[in-house]
Amino acid sequence: MDRAKNSLSDAVSQADITAILSGDLADPFAVFGPDHRGIPGRLLCFDPHARTMDALTLDHVLPLAPLGGGIFTGDIGDAPYRLRGSDGTRDWSYDDPYRFGPVLGDLDLHLIAEGRHRRLWQALGAHVITHQGITGTHFAVWAPHARRVSVVGEFNAWDGRRAPMRRRNAGVWEIFLPGVMQNHSYQYEVLPQSGPPVLKSDPLAFGAQHPPQTASVVRGTGAHIWRDAGWMAGRATRQTREAPISIYEVHLGSWRHHDGQPMLYTQAAEELVDYVHDMGFTHIEFMPLTEYPFGGSWGYQPTGLYAPTCRHGAPDEFRALIDAAHAKGLGVIMDWVPAHFPSDAHGLAHFDGTPLYEHADPREGFHPDWNTLIYDFGRNEVRNFLSANAVYWLREFHLDGLRVDAVASMLYRDYSRADGAWIPNRDGGRENYEAIDFIQEMNTQAYGDTPEGVMTMAEESTSWPGVTQPVYAGGLGFGFKWNMGWMNDTLRYMAHPPIHRAHHHDLMTFGLVYGFSENFVLPISHDEVVHGKGSMLAKMPGTHAEKLANLRAYYGFMWGHPGKKLLFMGCEFAQPQEWNHDAQLDWSVLQDPAHAGLQRLIRDLNRLYRGTPALHQRDADPHGFQWINQDASAESVFSWLRWGHAGQPPVAVIANFTPVERRWRLGLPQTGTWEEMLNSDAEVYGGGNRGNLGKVTADGPPHAGQPHSALITLPPLSTLFFCPKEPR
Known part of the structure; x- marks a missing residue:
């Protein structure tokens, strides 16, 4: 023996x-x-x-x-x-895992090597499967420069010697581990070419441990039974540039707490969805819910792009939340961050011992504003990782759109960099050609490789041309773009005391000079109510009552202005404090009738906007807008017409940004009775109830370039909407 x-x-x-x-x-x-x-x-x-x-x-x-x-x-x-x-x-x-053959086929590896695997999440990551008659989990990860990669977890005492993986072509490592099932935690122990091994979370993990723990978790890619076939079939008509789109932006961790804790996906599926539906919004936009380690980043520094954060529940519970929104006729958008990623040791940074996902040179690979790393958009596999991720969310979670964060930081090589701290492109310029290619590729796949009717939105803060032009026409291919210029200009105007606004009149009109060059969304987002900027209410001048009146008039101006709408949570009822991501919204303020009135105004503005074609059909068409009077700077009054398609009645909008009540002659395109559709000074909104008793008569002479006119009462600090009672 x-x-x-x-x-x-x-x-x-x-x-x-x-x-x-x-x-x-x-x-x-x-x-x-x-x-x-x-x-x-x-x-x-x-x-x-x-x-x-x-x-x-x-x-x-x-x-x-x-x-x-x-x-x-x-x-x-x-x-x-x-x-x-x-x-x-x-x-x-x-x-014994070493008696099993490989799982990935040659086609998978070929497509990964070329950076063209449209279903990358089905090849890489952790998948519970039955292989050679045995059930377990197949693990696969891209780490081309590693000397050894192992799967570690409680199932092998986190010992990297126990489950070293098989190296395949394209720099992919894989192994099938029998008996490893759903909810098992795991990481990859990566041994670089030099130095000790490091623990890395799975870049394509579908779940993660609760921070500060950093391991990935084996999750399924969707056992949820979808019940939104009707919504999906009709979605394409709800998300065009002619559709009414009014978005409620939400940080799920601070919208409302239960027993001092952020709400779960299951709770949001009832409370949040019901609230947004009641408020008349068409869409919910979630700040990033891809897994992230640091709560103070609000999700904008993700480490797990393929995993919905476990802070609020499991992936299928997030799917159920989206399903519940669709059942109420609400679309769901999620903020998505392909511009950069954090340098946390367990994340993508130096993933296989080399700058794999990021640029090696900090002049290209380090973001000075956020102390984060920038993706190497010139690398095929990295572009594939990101583009496939966009498709993943749109297909696997039935998201209706992605709002792409920090697009400007991708487009310009010198973004937030001093002279000499950036590398020019091959032509000596500042444009980031590789990032442009990626954005166009991502949008092409998002629109072409997902169920019909999705939309992408760019948070792009410069005047880059063609952001919402199709890729085939040389554009970036987004469906919509946030109008940051409009937002900055109009909020600057509103911050001035009314007595000084006459000197800044053009801040409210300049947005119409370029307002139809893109498919714009007018955003009042979380960025406007943090970091010392104060709440929307605090931005307004005057007494508390005057602040509320200013805010009511401003929201009326916004909803009457061309462009889709976006409002951050809490702004709809004038939360007094600026947003705190660690605390829930101050719902108690709704006990004050004036704040409850502002909330009612937003509800009614949404319903007016959705139900009135002239206010949304031609948001991106210059023929849908006509100034009545843009030059009344001394009085700080603005008036204009909104036009729908043929057969739809026009809407006249007039805003008064002084605390002076006026008798005003309003030029109108047709005679007869014009209904006062909405008056932001109405008592039910907390106003003084001054107005026109519900209607005016256009029986006056031509005025302000219009063939007819009506003498109206224009309340102080107010916006009014009028529509002909007998449309022609």
Whole structure:
């Protein structure tokens, strides 16, 4: 027997034993399993917790010879087998992962190598499957410069020597681990070409542990049974540039708390969805819900782009939230961050010991504003990782759109950089050609490789041309663009006391000079109510009552202005404090009738906007807008017409940004009775109830370029909407 053991021991090289014990085994499938070093039937396995190890076949129990340190070997022939270890007090059995063949096919590897795998998440990541008749989890990760990659978790005591992976083409490593199932935590132990191994979370993980823990979690890619077929079939008509789109922006962690804790996806599926539906918005936009380690980043520094954050529940619970929104006729948009990523050790930074996802040169790869790393958009595999991620959310979670964060930072190589701190493009310019290619590629796939009717939105703060032009026409291919210029100008105007507004009149009119060059969204977002900027209410001048009146008039101006609408949570009822991501909104303020009145105004503005074609059909068409009087700077009055398609009645909008009530002659395009559709000074909104008793008569002479006119009462700090009662 001893001679047999010695014979077996002699067949295993000391180099292999040393590599196993030191965790430096480069080709584990040549060493472990039932064909050690090409010898048929020669089994080698490793379990440092075992004192003895048996191979269990259908007919026999074959004791394996110990070689020290938990290494065992023996001849088992070609019989199927399981392994049974013992430490002297307990036994355990398992299927040997090294008796299983690879899972990924040549086509997967070819497409990954080319950066063209449209379903990358189906190839990489962790997937519970049945392979060669056994159920377990298939792991695959891209780490082309690593010397060794292992899967570690509680199932192998987080020991990187236990499950080193098979290296495949395209720099992909994979292994099938029998018995590893849903909800198991895991990471990759990556051994770089030099230096010690590092623990990395899975870039394509579908779940993660609760921060500050950093491991990935095995999750399914969707057992949810969707019930939104009707919504999906009709979505395309709800998200065009002619559709009414009014978006409620939400940070889910601070909208409302339960027992002092942020709400769960399951709670949001009822409370948030019902609230947004009641308020008349058409869409919910979530600030990023891809997994992120630092709560203070609000999700804008993600480490798990393929995992909805576990802070609020499981992936299928997020799917159920989206399903619930669709059942109420609400679209769901999520902020998406392909511009940069944090440098946390467990994330993408130096993933395989090299700058793999990021640029190596900090002049290209480090973002000075956010202390983050910038993706290498020139690398095919990185572009594939990001573009496939956009498609993943739109397909697997039925998201209706993605709002792409920080687009300007991608477009310009010198973004927030001093002279000499950036690298020009090949033509010596500042444009980032590689990022442009990526954005166009992402939008092409988002619109072409997902169910019909999705939309993408760009947060782009410069005058880059063609942001919402199709890619085939040379544009970036977004569906919509946030109008940051409009937002900045109009908020600057509103911050001035009314007595000074006459000198800044053009801040309210300049947006119409370029207002139809893109498909614009008018955003009052979270960025306007944090970092010392104060709340929307605090931006307004005057007494508390005057602040509320200014805000009512401003919202009326916004909803009457061309462009889709976006309002951050809490702004709809004039939360007094600026937003705090650690606390829920101050819902108690709604006990004040004036704040409740402002909330009612937003509800009514949304319903007016949705139900009146002239206010949304031609948001991006210059023929849908006509000034009545843009030059009444001395009075700080603005008036204009909104036109729908033929047969739709026009709407006249007039705004007064002084605390002076006026009798005003309003030029109108037709005679007859014009209904006062909405008056922001109405008592139900907290105003003084001054107005026109619901209607005016256009029986006056031509005025302000219009063939007819009506003498109206224009309340102080107010916006009014009029529509002909008998449309022509």
